[in-house]
Amino acid sequence: MLVLTQLLGAVALLIWGTHMVQTGLIRAWGGPLRKALGQSVKSRFTAFFTGMGITALIQSGTATTLMVAGFVGQGLITTAAALPIILGADVGSSLVAQFFSLKLVWLSPLLILIGVLLYRANRSQQSRQAGKATAGLGIMMLALQLIGSTMAPISHSDAIQVIFQSITGDTLLDILVAACLTFVAHSSLAIVLLVATLVGNEALSPLLGLALVLGANMGSSMSPLLSGVGSGSNGRQVAIANLVFKLCGIALVAPFIKHAGPWLTYLGDTPERQVLHFHVLFNVFTAAVFLFLNVPVANLCAKLCKSANESRQPHQTKYLDEAALESPELAIACAAREAMRMGDMIDEMLRDTESAICENDDAATRRVEDSEVVIDILYKSVKNYLMRVERDGLSTEDNQRWVDVLSLTINLEHIGDVIDKNLMDLARRKIHNQRVFSETGNVEIHDLHQRLISNLRLGLNLFMRPDVKNAQRLLDEKTQFNQLERRYAENHLQRLAEQRVQSIETSSLHLDVIRDLKRVNSHICSLAYPILENAGKLSSKQPQVVIKTKRYPKSAHIKGA
Structure with a gap:
């Protein structure tokens, strides 16, 4: 019982160390890493090696997959362009396992010491997260040493051999067992290293180790897919494609596992090296097969996701990926995309509002009412999602982005209420x-409606790409809109003075409509203030628009009441 407890504790320590490295590096350098991924799609080979390098750094193919899926979900890159990154990420993850298999006993305590000193000595968030990642590396190496020392005395025990033989033996079953373990651990690296260590201590046979490695690869592709169930994002196509890669690769390789015994010596001198080298070769083989098939696979995944998206109800969120909460920066990007979806719905509501008001379209009023219900639900969903984002390790820029996303959703919800x-x-x-x-x-x-829609689109574009020039333009549009609202109110009063029947019958309605359109425009133009304030361009005294008014007979005002 004591040995089992020690073994499980060491495995847990290995998983925790992997988590520390992943979260530490992403929070310290998540911005540059995401930028490098976004710029790597110009060539499939550049994308492949970028994905391999970033995954080797953060030691998590799942994290890389989630970042890339976020880009696809936001429409920044296509699914076809993202798939070479995923293939490179799988190879990068297998190379990391090679590094951790090195018997560098002295490195583990040194990395833990350096990590703790970095974490405690500097209050900078980047330095603290870098220290966390460094300590995590040391903890991972320490965990592997503990697993090896725990298994060494009992690896030749008859009881241990009977246990492993009773639960394994069928290749498909072995793959499924390892896939489930990897999904629970959320780390194929940890499971592959565990399998290699057990094979090295002769607790598992090399052939069984190969089957378990295949299962770990399948489990790594299930994690980003299943953990993001319900997100409905286009980024799910990336996770589905990754699963397609792994399943096809396993289908091609698994039948030959039982016959691989005579060839194992070509993979390495020791059983442990044979397992790790097989892990690398499997991912290289999969990448070689699919690197030039990224477009057909992307089209297949688009078709698979199409039916699911069509069956999704309008009030269901499309971009709030639960798995992205592990990476706060990515979660904020997902919330921003959902907020943009709300903006698109407000755009439709404004067009329906014009039809309802100007053309007496009763069907348009019902569409607006239905859209407002959806806007309220999406607002609550985005707000609750943002509240679950861990902000402690975020940079000043990402914290401001969090505030901007929340501010946009609040303004859009207010616009929906006014409409x-x-x-x-x-x-x-x-x-x-x-x-x-x-x-x-x-x-x-x-005219006011068209200007309103144009300002909304400018404001949403400004939200996605902050720009001082466009922010000043939006603020100028607010001034012009207010001027037009006063001018049109003045024109209406002039028509009343001329005793026009239609103007007299609709006077109160007309003035209330243009007043409420002005309120909507104010909410839209508020998106410009944070950008101008940060740039030091916001004047404390905004210019006042002076409009000369005419005097009308009192009878005109009385009839227009």
Whole structure:
């Protein structure tokens, strides 16, 4: 019982060390790593080697897959361009296992010491996270030493041999067992190193070790897919493609496992090296087969995801990937994409609002009401998702991005409320009473709607790509919009003075509509203020628009009431 406890504790320590390295490096240099991934897609070979290098650094193919899936989900790169990165990530993960198999006993305590000193000596978040990653490397090497020392005395025990023989022997079963263990551990590296250590201590046969390595590879592709169930993101195509790669590779290799005995000597001098070299060769073989088939595989995955996306209800989130919460920067990007989806829905609501108000389209009012329900649900989902993001290790820039995403969703939700509770109430009253705006009044409201939609699109573009010039342009648009709102109100009063019947019948409705459109525009233009404030371009005194007003007879105001 004591030996089993020691073994399980060492395995847990290995998994925890892997987690420390992954989270430490991503939080310390997540921005540059994501930038390198995003810029690597110009060539499939560049993408392949970039994925291999970054995975070798952060020691997690799953983390690399999630980052790439985030890019695809945001529409920054295509699925076909992302797949060579995934193939490189698998090779990079297998190379990391080679490094950890080296018997560098002295390196483990040294790395732990350096990591602790870095973590404690500097308050900089980057230095602390780098120290965490360094200590994690040492802990991983220490865990492997503990596993080896624990298994060495009992590896030749008859009882141990009987146990392993009773639960294994069938190649498919071995693969499934290792896949489940890898999914639970969320680390194929940890499982492969564990298998190699057990094979090296003769607790497992080399052929069994090969089958378990195949299972670890399959489990590594299941983790990003199953942990992101329900996200509905286009990025799921990347996870599906990774699973397709592994399943096809396993289908091609697994039948030959039982006949590989005579060839094992070509893989290495010791059973442990044979297992690790097989791990590398399997991923290199898979990459060689699929590196030039990335486009057909991407098309296949798009078809597989299409039916799932079509069956998704509008109120269900598409981009809030639960697995991305492991990487706060990626989670913020997912929330930003969902917020942009809300912006697209507000765009549709504004177009339907124009139809409802100007054309008395009753069907448009119902579409707006349905969209508002979805907006409220998405707002709550994004807000709750952001609250679950761990912000302690985030940079100042990422923290500001978190605030910007939350601010955008709040403004969009307020816009939805103004449209539904105010403008749609006015539209329903106008339709019920069968009122019609004057031709000139309709043209003015149409003009305000078009400017509003244009400002919304400029604001959303500004949210995705902050730019001082465009932020100032949006603020200028606010001034122009306010000026137009006053001018059109003045024009309406002029029509009242001229005793136009349509203007008199719809006076209150007309003025309330342009007032509420102004409120919507204010929420949109608020996106410019943080950018201008950070750039020092926001004046404490905003210019006031002065409009000369005419005097109208009192009778005109009375009739327009």
